[in-house]
Amino acid sequence: MHPSGDDEYVWGVAYHIVPDKVKEVKGYLDVREINGYSIQHTAFHPADRGRADIDCTVYIGMPDNPQFLGALDPQAVALKINESRGPSGENREYLLNLEHALISLSSDSHDEHISDLARRIRQMVPPHRSAAGDAKALPTMQRISSTEEQEEVEKDA
Incomplete structure (x- = not known):
């Protein structure tokens, strides 16, 4: 079961960006993802239960975004x-x-x-x-x- 109590997961991969590349990678992602997605911060729960949760930046299509079609x-x-x-x-x-x-x-x-x-x-x-x-x-x-x-x-x- 998901730590929040939900039994539904959203699967994905978290990437660690080395500190000297953060600005470059964030700039690229902001160009690629900005139209239709909003920047959010969330906890990432590794599949390996022995690893701690990671605070991640994600790009999510939110219902209040003008590009969201429902x-x-x-x-x-x-x-x-x-x-x-x-x-x-x-x-x-x-x-x-x-x-x-x-x-x-x-x-x-x-x-x-x-x-x-x-x-x-x-x-x-x-x-x-x-x-x-x-x-x-x-x-x-x-x-x-x-x-x-x-x-x-x-x-x-």
């Missing part, structure tokens, strides 16, 4: 993921890699929502992108300090 039809979500690409690459590949990573963590780790979306994605044809379309689809990453600023950047694109 509950959607899983097939519509899968279609959007299949057709979308961001600065880090194809969203479908990200999802499939995420599912694999979650399954690899532990025999107990899984996320039925992620697995359901991955099953749907595997049944879809990946989008064909031309070399010119690839360049346009992957803008240069830049630091965005707010959702409002990101929306202005997207309007200009």
